[in-house]
Amino acid sequence: MIRMKIKSILISQPEPATESSPYLDMARNAGVEVDFRPFIQLxxxxxxxxxxxxxxxxxxxxxxxxxxxxxxxxxxxxxxxxxxxxxxxxxxxxxxxxxxxxxxxxxxxxxxxxxxxxxxxxxxxxxxxxxxxxxxxxxxxxxxxxxxxxxxxxxxxxxxxxxxxTVSCDLSDLKLSNYDLLAFFSPLGIKSLVENFPDYKKEKFKVAVFGNTTEAEAKKAGLSVDVKAPTKENPSMTMAIEKFINNSK
Missing domain, CATH: 3.40.50.10090 (Rossmann fold)
Structure with missing residues (x-):
């Protein structure tokens, strides 16, 4: 099996207001680039x-x-x-x-x-x-x-x-090809992906999901779930992603 090295991650949430975000800590620890972009809005x-x-x-x-x-x-x-x-x-x-x-x-x-x-x-x-x-x-x-x-x-x-x-954000300026892993936190985030990128199945990226309903929606959309949280071993998304990155090296 060919492992895909993770270099860039897109978190489908707003950018944290402070530099104390666990995602930024994870990025530094794992040596990856992390961007934030909400896929849904109220x-x-x-x-x-x-x-x-x-x-x-x-x-x-x-x-x-x-x-x-x-x-x-x-x-x-x-x-x-x-x-x-x-x-x-x-x-x-x-x-x-x-x-x-x-x-x-x-x-x-x-x-x-x-x-x-x-x-x-x-x-x-x-x-x-x-x-x-x-x-x-x-x-x-x-x-x-x-x-x-x-x-x-x-x-x-x-x-x-x-x-x-809750409605989908306009993501027309976003290039999925810039990212190796996308992290989703709700079924609506997955639906926004489908709405904004009709050809999303042609893109090569790994998928991280938070929660069973998000996982179910991802699978419904034909996505392969590579990272899941929370679990007993990985109670947080950052822990799950960092472990996946380390295992992919």
Whole structure:
């Protein structure tokens, strides 16, 4: 078997804001070039699109927040739709980090803000405690199945509103032939590759994926997965890539 020496890697994520990135450390350790380029981006829904979903923000007394993006787009659209979010609004957040992020938009009131540890199931006790509320879930165009199950199991009065979506970036200026390995972190990243490069199968590059759903989408696209994370041996993408590079020398 002929091994392909890895000299250049493309990470399908935004460039890190600091030089302390584990990817940059990995590049130095392995002696390779690393570039960053996001393959997907968020696109906010318009007020018109929210109205088309027949959602009136004033009808809800509790907001379910599962990400910082959900926080930002909820308050952005509230402002665009001239809805003054009342001080009485309750917020149930999936994690403490999201709850703390709310301070960007509101005065923090612990009695009106509660949060889980990390998962959607962590919010279930709060759904039951405040079951008389009318819940609004600001979300992207894809809904986590575990969150949907938690909401259905709680039997609360909830409405989902799509406030933002993930779309493919324009990668027309990118040359895949410049890279020996491409790293993907979501199924949507793979779909962006397919959309932007119709002849991607003709290119010679190795593929690294993060997560089972990304791996499944890569295989669906006819790609051979060479590097996978997280695994027991390689809990991070950087560890997995560096090990692969060392084994390819």
């Amino acid at each position: 696109e906010g829904a318009s007020a018109k699109e929210i109205r088309a979903q027949k959602v009136d923000l004033s009808n809800y007394t509790c907001i379910i927040l599962t990400s910082r993006n959900a926080v930002d787009h909820y308050f952005r659209l509230a402002e665009e739709m001239r809805f003054a979010v009342p001080d009485s609004m309750r917020y149930i957040c999936q994690s403490e980090a999201i709850a703390n992020y709310l301070q960007k938009h509101i005065i923090y009131r612990k009695r009106k803000i509660c949060f889980g540890e990390k998962t959607a199931a962590d919010m279930l006790p709060y759904f039951k405690k405040y079951s008389s509320e009318k819940f609004l879930l600001p979300s992207s165009d894809s809904l986590n199945p575990s969150l949907e199950k938690a909401l259905k199991d709680s039997k609360i009065d909830w409405t989902r509103v799509i406030m933002y979506r």
